[in-house]
Amino acid sequence: xxxxxxxxxxxxxxxxxxxxxxxxxxxxxxxxxxxxxxxxxxxxxxxxxxxxxxxxxxxxxxxxxxxxxxxxxxxxxxxxxxxxxxxxxxxxxxxxxxxxxxxxxxxxxxxxxxxxxxxxxxxxxxxxxxxxxxxxxxxxxxx
Numbered sequence: 001x002x003x004x005x006x007x008x009x010x011x012x013x014x015x016x017x018x019x020x021x022x023x024x025x026x027x028x029x030x031x032x033x034x035x036x037x038x039x040x041x042x043x044x045x046x047x048x049x050x051x052x053x054x055x056x057x058x059x060x061x062x063x064x065x066x067x068x069x070x071x072x073x074x075x076x077x078x079x080x081x082x083x084x085x086x087x088x089x090x091x092x093x094x095x096x097x098x099x100x101x102x103x104x105x106x107x108x109x110x111x112x113x114x115x116x117x118x119x120x121x122x123x124x125x126x127x128x129x130x131x132x133x134x135x136x137x138x139x140x141x142x143x
Contacts, residue, residue: 036109039073039081045127048114055081055129056109056140062101069100071131078117079126083110089132096134107141 037045039057057073064070067087074080085093085100093100110129117125131137 042074042079042081042126045081045114046116049116049127051114052112053114054109054111055114055127056107057081058107059103059105062104071100071103071137074126077126081126082117082128083112083137084128084130086130086132093134093137098134098137103137106139109138109140110136112136 036054036056037048039045039055045053045055059071060074061072062069063072064087069085069087069090070077071083071085072080073082090100110131112129112131114127114129117128129136
């Protein structure tokens with residue numbers, strides 16, 4: 001989703017409509033380019049580096065380090081898929097009813113730009129998405 005969504009209710013409505021279209025493979029959702037990626041295959045996710053994508057998987061742990069909250073989808077944080085949230089944005093997630101710690105053990109779908117951890121350092125790393133808005137994370141275990 002963009003940097004600005006008119007309101008939380010508007011964003012929720014858009015997400016609901018997107019889910020309906022995605023499930024029915026309508027419009028752009030019929031294109032394999034937009035298929036939901038599996039967090040359990042980080043190399044496949046990393047192949048989409050530099051583009052907007054949807055990634056789904058089970059959250060293994062949620063940890064804090066410094067100014068960042070890490071939502072980990074695997075045990076090897078340097079190789080597995082991770083979602084990061086800046087601690088300064090945590091209150092926005094809480095205000096939207098999304099307690100990041102409660103995601104442990106749950107299946108979620110995340111949307112955002114796929115980046116590579118450590119890219120530019122020469123060593124490579126696992127795929128990650130920075131979530132700046134709560135609308136980027138949705139429960140996938142209630143469907």
